[in-house]
Amino acid sequence: MLKHSTRRWLTGLSVAGVLVAASPAPAIADTPPFTVGAPNQLVAPGHSTHGWLMAPPTRDDEDQWKFGRTTLDVDLSEVEDFATVEPMPDGWACEASSSKLHCEIDIPERQYPRFDYTLTGKDDATPGQQGDLTVTVTSGGVSATGTARITIAEGADLVSDEAVEISGAPRSRVDLPGVVHNGSATTVNGVVLMLQASWLVKYAGDYSNCASLNGLNAVCTFDTQLEANKSYQLSEDLPLVVTDQARTGAGLPVTLDWWTKDDWTLIYRDWPIPGLEPGHGGELRLLEQTGAKAKAQQTDVDRTNNFTLATIHVTGDNPADLAAKGATASGKKGDVVTVLPSFTNFGPAALEIQIEKLPVRITIPQGTTAVEASGDCVPYVPGEEWDPENAEWAEPGAREYACLASEIAVGGEHPYVFALRIDEVVPDATGTFAVKLDGDPKAQNDSAKIIINPTRNGGGDGGQGGGDDGPTLPITGAPTGLITAVGGLLLVAGTVGYLVARRRKTRFVA
Template sequence: MRLRTLFRRFALPAVVSGLAVTGLALPAQAAEEEDFPYVAVIGPETVTVISGQSKTVKVDVYNVTDIAAKDVVVSFGDKAKPIGADLGFTPPEGCDKTTCDLGDFKPGERRTLAFSIKPVAAAGPATTIPVSVRAGDLPGFGSSIAVVQTDKGGVDLELGDIKDLKVGRGKSADVPFEVRNTGNRDVEAVGLFVISPYSDVVPALNYRNCLDDEELGGIICVIDEPLAGGGTFTLPEAAPLRITVKSDAPGPYEYPVLVGAVGLSGDYLDDFARKIANAAGAELKLQSVPTASADEPDGIDDLNPDDNIADFTVAVPKSSADSKAIGGVFEGSAGQTVSVDVGVQNLGPTGTVPPSLQYIPYVHVTIPGGVTLSKIDDMCMAGTSLDDLVDPESLTGRDYVCVMDGLAKNAKALFTFTGEISEGEHAPGTVIVDGGVQDSKNGNDTAALTVKLTSGGEGAGEALPITGAPTGLLAGGGVALLLAGVIAYRMARRRRIITVVE
């Protein structure tokens, strides 16, 4: 279905921006012993403004670490490039002309700032707004937002802010939101999508022209009506977007949800119409559409696709999950190369939480003496903890950290180590699970990893099967990307990385 490609084009930047702040491409200075908070400012690279109109621009200020950030200040413009009066810059509410004193940020805290611009014609076809952030006396890092004017105009859909939710297990909540066309042209039809990356939080829009799409991982709705320039669309109060948290959803965790809107043309409507031809129920219609018309847009181009997405979180309270370490045995004769699977099993009663910036589930594996490794699992790297990682591909040490996704009740995460057994002593190793705040039963957090010599001559034997990363993790491609990001973030913690601005 071609709509998936379209919706992914709008949703992907939101996902990628979330990954960017985890440390995949963080600027760094010389390494130091002390840890520092990293405060990110995430905003659009370019903003297009219709000549004579104002445009609201939003940036997120995000403490992406588990360290509190003190005296956070965001600045617009600098000495080299001050913001000129002809840009029509109105600062965020509560800020002075160019500076926002935001105070302290808790670990993981995020706040949104919204400013507006209304350039005059003399401002020229393009200009920039420098944006920077600092935390106390720590040096800041900055980037800029390009402002482009257009006389042609066009469609400019944007989502209003959606408040974060707190929802208990087995409970539901309504999610009001608003779609605006702040451009000066009609859009022929509107496509909505709601994506919840985790199955523990389930969105629902009960309309015949909304479909659950497993490949997209969410809901697609197509409203075959025009939304005029200046028009606003809201869901009926009697049938809103509803979010349900499953009764066994793990916590504490803030589950992300994305809501987006895109303009559609006739090329995208026919296939969807065939799919819902026999669907039952009420049809989702546009609400509060002005009667004034405008020129029909060309295709589905949107002046500012960055604000077509709104994200919010669903906070689920703490649950219990007993993580049990799974040990193993390197069994074979001296000189033989063998493999062993070790890891963790979740005994429940609920699942374990997925990885986040605040917590990454992991297992610490210590290899027994007398084993020379030749291969480690793709999800493992050398080190004793996530705060003490060495070369990710090192095979010379004994200590390794293996990270994993959240686990359902009774599910296992196994990691494969392959090595050659040598003659002599074989001091035992261990498998130690970090079960986080969910795991209050510590008696089964450690298991043995040993060597058992069998009879037979020396020489390379056939290795046991190598299973690689857990199948469930590979199936959830987005989760694997997130995991890669948080691994990189943890690896960068010992570097003095202060801020990131996208």
């Protein structure tokens, strides 16, 4: 099971793609209580890839299967001659032989088994070799089985620009270039480009070889033969439109992800994307970059370098006014009280997810201890360096917290739930709730009070407090939670976020 912090900093999206793909269907009579999903895998000789499987319940209600003690048995006999399987440490206790893998784990209530492993092609493996991993999951005396077809593929290495910076005002069109380099020693037989963008950016193309999902995101297929050690660029920059809700000063993420056709076909076959509609215009092509420096089935042996993160810097004059709202509570010594300070977005722009800065800062009132903290918050310590993937989100006991902010439409509210134990009754014990966003046009409503045991009406001033100018927590480096995918595209986005997070280790300093 993933740690809370990892789920947060992959924006819930990297893993969400996989979870959506494997979400349980409504139960019918005589269906098993859970099923095993085990995607097929391609791996090149001498290289490794990330594999996974899961066993979701077939019911999604209060009566869904409770796993508890669960065992997992993998039959490796069909693949042991050409590949190895190594469990990733994630709570499973495993015993392995050359042909068998037996693992056990206790699954918490309302969760289900997920098993991640490293698949490695042996050095002497030959492209075309195939075999099945047979996986059996057992819980409560009930077993279910699934298979993953493992195929040795020819290795390829697609490489793209790591970052692109472009700008545009709300309601304007921006053009995004795309470049891919074949860094392998063999010709790549066609590629697929997946475009994913913030919901505040719309794909505006109509190419016949690009399919889109209701104008959101796109998948483009190219039959071009990419020769070894040559670079190729799109014949036209991809047209995008910044929506009228985009906030001036925002940096909106857009990603370009290049796949070999065989890798894409494998993913698409296992988790088909519903609703993709092809365009009706001309063909978008790949053209060889003249003079550019050289930077069976085919699989990309390094999926961490074929991913471009583009940032659209929003210009113009379209701010978001975030107004803080405080909270009050009363109790006696030893009581645990709940407070819900919040902010409301009064627009006129929507608030995009805040990754480069954590805009909310909370101080805990005197005489109280935070025994439960919001899952959006981490303890704030001035000058201390934080690692978002390993930070203890929702850690109790801190005196100050810094909190992220999710996407909030105009009129939307973002609450932060804290449970405070009253250690000492202090009349009008006061903490603060402050929200600081670059470009916010109204500083006077940026802070409010959290008051425990107020003695007069006026605690939790509804956002009309005195404006605490404490710093936010800047993040150094590129964002990790950078994929805003929608609809069916989440089905393939899961792997992308996982790889990008490993590619770009992000840290921030308080």
